[in-house]
Amino acid sequence: MLSPVAKEARTLAGERVIDVADLSLTFTTADGPVQALSHIDLAVERGEFVSFIGPSGCGKTTLLRAIADLEAPTSGAIRVNGLSPGEARAKRAYGYVFQAPALYPWRTVERNIALPLEIMGFDKAERDARVAKGLDLVNLAGFGKKFPWQLSGGMQQRASIARALSFDPDLLLMDEPFGALDEIVRDKLNEQLLRLWDVTQKTVLFVTHSIPEAVFLSTRIVVMSPRPGRIRDVIDSGFPRERTLDIRETPEFLEVANRVRHGLREGHSYVD
Amino acid sequence: MSIERASALRRRIMNVLPVTIVVTALVALWYVGALWMNAQLQGDFFANAGKTNYSFAEFAAAELNMDRPKLPAPHQILAELEHSTFEIDPSSKRSLVYHASITLEETILGFAIGSSLGILLATLVVHLAGLDKSLMPWIVASQTIPIIALAPMIVVILNQFDITGILPKAVIAAYLSFFPVTVGMVKGLRSPDPLQLDLMRTYSATRAQSFFKLRAPASAPFFFASMKVAVAAALVGAVVAEVTKSEDGGLGARLLAGSYYGQTVQIWAALFAAAACSAGLVGLIGLIDRATARRMGYAR
Numbered sequence: 001m002l003s004p005v006a007k008e009a010r011t012l013a014g015e016r017v018i019d020v021a022d023l024s025l026t027f028t029t030a031d032g033p034v035q036a037l038s039h040i041d042l043a044v045e046r047g048e049f050v051s052f053i054g055p056s057g058c059g060k061t062t063l064l065r066a067i068a069d070l071e072a073p074t075s076g077a078i079r080v081n082g083l084s085p086g087e088a089r090a091k092r093a094y095g096y097v098f099q100a101p102a103l104y105p106w107r108t109v110e111r112n113i114a115l116p117l118e119i120m121g122f123d124k125a126e127r128d129a130r131v132a133k134g135l136d137l138v139n140l141a142g143f144g145k146k147f148p149w150q151l152s153g154g155m156q157q158r159a160s161i162a163r164a165l166s167f168d169p170d171l172l173l174m175d176e177p178f179g180a181l182d183e184i185v186r187d188k189l190n191e192q193l194l195r196l197w198d199v200t201q202k203t204v205l206f207v208t209h210s211i212p213e214a215v216f217l218s219t220r221i222v223v224m225s226p227r228p229g230r231i232r233d234v235i236d237s238g239f240p241r242e243r244t245l246d247i248r249e250t251p252e253f254l255e256v257a258n259r260v261r262h263g264l265r266e267g268h269s270y271v272d
Numbered sequence: 273m274s275i276e277r278a279s280a281l282r283r284r285i286m287n288v289l290p291v292t293i294v295v296t297a298l299v300a301l302w303y304v305g306a307l308w309m310n311a312q313l314q315g316d317f318f319a320n321a322g323k324t325n326y327s328f329a330e331f332a333a334a335e336l337n338m339d340r341p342k343l344p345a346p347h348q349i350l351a352e353l354e355h356s357t358f359e360i361d362p363s364s365k366r367s368l369v370y371h372a373s374i375t376l377e378e379t380i381l382g383f384a385i386g387s388s389l390g391i392l393l394a395t396l397v398v399h400l401a402g403l404d405k406s407l408m409p410w411i412v413a414s415q416t417i418p419i420i421a422l423a424p425m426i427v428v429i430l431n432q433f434d435i436t437g438i439l440p441k442a443v444i445a446a447y448l449s450f451f452p453v454t455v456g457m458v459k460g461l462r463s464p465d466p467l468q469l470d471l472m473r474t475y476s477a478t479r480a481q482s483f484f485k486l487r488a489p490a491s492a493p494f495f496f497a498s499m500k501v502a503v504a505a506a507l508v509g510a511v512v513a514e515v516t517k518s519e520d521g522g523l524g525a526r527l528l529a530g531s532y533y534g535q536t537v538q539i540w541a542a543l544f545a546a547a548a549c550s551a552g553l554v555g556l557i558g559l560i561d562r563a564t565a566r567r568m569g570y571a572r
Contacts, residue, residue, distance in 0.1 A: 070470055089476055096474040102467040106489045106568035115485065119475045147569035 016082075017171055017203045018044035018067060023076035024228075025062055036062040038228035040076070044220075046170070049197055049204045051214035052222045053260060059229020060207045061099075064173050067205065068096055080171070092120060094171040095164030099179055101156035103148040103163075110135065110144030113163045120167055134162035137196060154185040161193075165200070172197075172204045179209060187245055190216055198241050211264075212248055215257045223263035233263035302346055303336070309343040310335045344537045352541040365521060368545045374522040375510050376549055378438055382445020383506035383553075387499060389446065390453025397454070398461040398487070399479065408458075415451050419444065419509060423516040441517065445509035449502035456498025460491025492568060496561035503553045511546055523549075 025037040037059040044050050052060040065071040067078055069085035080088035088094065095116075103112045110131045117127045135141045138158040148156055157177055164172060178186045190213055197204055197217075208214050214221050215237055223233040237256050239247060247253050314335040318326065336345040344352075353368065362369040393411065397403045423444050430440040464486050472482045514524025523546045530539035 068474060070473060089474065092476060094474070096471070098467045098470070100467055102465075102471050104468065104486065104489070106492065106570060108569070116475045119472075119477045119481050119485065149569070 015046045016043055017046050017048075017080070018042065018205070019077075019079040019082075020063075020067070021077045023063075023066065023078060024074050025059070025066055025071060026074045035228035037066070037073075038230045040229075040231060042222065042231065044203060044205065046203055047201055048220060049206065049218050050220045050222060051206045051208055051218040052224060053208055053211065053214045054224030054229075054232075054264065055226055056209075057226040057229070058224040059226070060224050061175050062229065063224075064175050064205060064207050068094060068173055070096075092116075092167060093169060094173050095167070095169040097157075097161055097164045097172070097174040097177045099176045101148070101153075101160040103156055103159060105148055107148075108144065109140065109146050109148065109151065109159050112148065112159060113144075113166050116163060116167050122167075130166050130168075134166050137165065137199075138162045139192065152185075154181050154189060157181065158189065158192075161196075165196075165202075170202060172202050174204060174206045176207050176209065178213070186210075186213065191245060193217065194243065211257050211260050215253060215260060216243070216245070216248060221256070221260055223260055225264075225266070232266060233259070235259055235263075299346055302343075306341065306343045306345045307332060307335055310338060310341045313342060314338060340534045340536055342536065344540050348537050349540045349544060352537045353544060356538075356541060357545070368523075368526070368541065371521055371523045371526045371542070372545050372549055374438075374520065375507065375514065375524065375546065376553075378441040378510040378513065378522065379445055379503070379507045379549070379553070381438065381442035382509055383449050383503050385442060386446035386449030386506055387453045387502050390450040390498070390502065391457055393450070393454045394457030394461055395483070397458050399483075411451065411454055414447070419448055419512050420516075422447070423512050427513070427517050437520070441510055441513035441520075441522075444513040444516075445506040448509035449506035452501040452505060453498045456494045456501070457491060460494025460498075461487045463494065464490045489568065492564060493570065496557060496564070499557045500554045500561075503557060504550045507546065507550045507553065 020040055020042040023037055023040040024035070027034045027036055040059075040063060042063075052063065054060050062071055066073050067080060067085060069089040078085050081091075081093055083091065083093070103109075104115065107115065113131045113134045114127045117130060122130070131144065132141075135144055138161055140155060140158055140162065143151065143155065143159075148159070151159065157180075161174075161177065178189050181189065193204075194217060196202075204217075206214075206217060208217075218237055221235040221237060222231055223235065224230065225232045235256060239252070314331065317338075318324070318331070318334075335341070337348065338344075341348070356366060356368040360367040360369075362373075364370060393407070397407060426444050426447070427440045430436070430443065461483075468486060468490070469482070472486055477485070510522065511524035511527070514520070514522035515528050516524075518525035518528045523542050526542040527539055530536070530542060
């Protein structure tokens with residue numbers, strides 16, 4: 001069975017980056033089984049920016065981790081670039097940005113960005129070139145020799161984005177990357193991320209708690225609800241690729257934001 | 273004097289003051305103890321010599337400079353240390369330098385064996401799921417046997433395989449020093465947080481890459497802490513081994529010889545020499561630790 005989203009898919013199968021069909025995932029905990037995801041269907045095409053929004057426990061992070069082969073589904077199928085998540089991971093198909101920067105404290109910023117390149121066997125000259133490009137991309141030029149603790153939280157998270165992009169994966173998986181940052185820094189990073197997405201033409205899957213962030217960044221917003229985690233609504237936002245924070249005051253923006261809020265509320269109503 | 277200079281001076285005094293107070297108090301306590309513990313013996317000496325008419329100062333001076341006191345006074349130990357370190361030819365068996373160099377040799381060899389074994393065991397325990405439950409209890413149990421009971425047996429067993437000389441003692445030193453390294457390194461190699469480990473997984477890093485680029489560097493602070501404990505333990509092991517097998521010399525042999533002949537001053541001097549060696553080795557590792565910390569950015 002295909003989800004409405006999957007049926008909607010207009011483009012050629014070759015451009016399908018993510019295909020999730022009837023995915024369920026149950027964790028076994030000390031208190032018994034917890035169903036984190038229930039019958040998820042989702043398709044994402046190349047170049048999309050898809051946000052996942054929902055309250056804690058709705059499985060949005062678990063879904064992202066399952067796509068990254070960091071969790072194993074209980075049933076259902078995931079294809080990433082037509083491959084299983086494990087094969088896609090082995091082919092280094094994606095860069096993953098975690099909630100925390102997870103920089104290695106004993107490495108300088110530039111050596112942190114070079115970490116995946118070292119593991120993947122890039123030579124020194126290539127590594128240096130890519131690190132310099134990465135630092136530029138996230139506006140950290142001049143900070144390469146600093147240790148992570150010498151940087152602010154926002155700068156650390158930018159370094160972790162540069163690290164995820166250093167080996168040039170087509171797919172970027174981001175798990176609440178700006179969740180721990182204050183509103184002002186978050187706005188700024190949102191703008192930078194959007195520019196980065198536009199420049200690099202990557203496909204981005206983005207988990208967030210914030211409605212404005214989701215609406216501002218995304219081409220599509222997936223609203224999820226908890227217990228068990230499932231998809232409540234999928235909203236196309238259809239703003240132009242190049243946009244500024246100003247669009248957040250337009251009626252179109254508010255309309256989409258309202259629909260997201262509505263979906264979130266619905267998901268909650270019969271839980272509490 | 274400017275205010276900054278005055279406050280800098282004040283800070284320096286505040287740094288030195290607690291140490292000075294503690295050392296002074298310990299030395300004072302020691303003298304009181306020496307006076308108390310040697311009183312009976314010195315009283316007997318005077319009585320035997322028929323000396324009855326003496327002042328307290330005279331008595332105390334005699335008490336603190338006995339040949340074989342129950343508790344030697346600090347200045348006696350210092351004098352013996354100075355004498356047997358600087359005034360006696362280092363190749364003589366009466367030289368502390370001679371004995372200390374033997375002990376240090378055994379300690380360093382034992383420490384090298386012990387810490388290598390400890391790192392190896394920790395690496396295995398962290399990587400092979402079953403070993404945590406099957407191997408760790410034995411490692412812990414190994415340390416519940418008193419080394420003084422085990423040392424002679426190690427010497428005898430190794431002798432069966434024609435292993436003699438310095439090596440059996442190094443093995444005893446290693447027996448004590450591998451344990452803190454194993455425990456510390458298991459903790460250290462497991463110290464990366466889940467996100468740091470997940471990150472390696474997203475890169476499809478091999479186990480060797482995860483080990484050398486994540487687990488090993490993350491364990492550095494634990495590594496140096498366990499090295500400090502291990503080197504001190506190795507020295508204890510070496511001294512115990514020398515007491516067991518004293519014909520080859522070493523500070524332990526010196527301790528034993530001192531106790532045979534009731535040479536308390538000599539015993540205490542050997543004890544202090546052992547403590548100084550241990551402190552020197554721990555200090556050396558501390559220096560390497562600090563240099564590494566600066567390079568790895570965890571010193572702030």
